[in-house]
Amino acid sequence: MNPYDAADPFIRNEREATIAARADRLGAIFAERAPKHDLEGSFPYENFEDLKESGYLKLTVPQFHGGEEASVYEMVLSQERLARGDGSTALAVGWHIGQILQLRTSGAWPTPLFERLCKDVVAEGIVINELASEPATGSPSRGVVRRRRRSEQKGAGG
16 A cells, blocks of 8 residues: 555655645646636746745756756656646646756756756746747648658659
């Protein structure tokens, strides 16, 4: 039997219980605000202030830099619970914590730059995201299909 939460088999230890509880608390607060933001089409700035104050923004930052160094499992556990309250906020903050996790595990950025980013997330609550699109075609995620070159359309002989 799970000693941490018999009703939730996904919480396997005290750390996961703590991470999940924070997301549950935040999700409950965000659920009260979500209808207004959905109706108005407004950005939930106050939700991000709560995420910052609670330490959620540093969830995937390495411990060495003052973060929680959450695993993918812990991140998903937390995000799923946050989304119960407000899917839009969970999506937006998910881009940030997912990007930090990806940078942490890939080592894609030079160490000094990544260290500065982590310190800024921890100290100031900054949020990062990534913008990506395919040159001259837009994004396939929005239904844009690359046009074939004329030589491809006419065949090999031209």
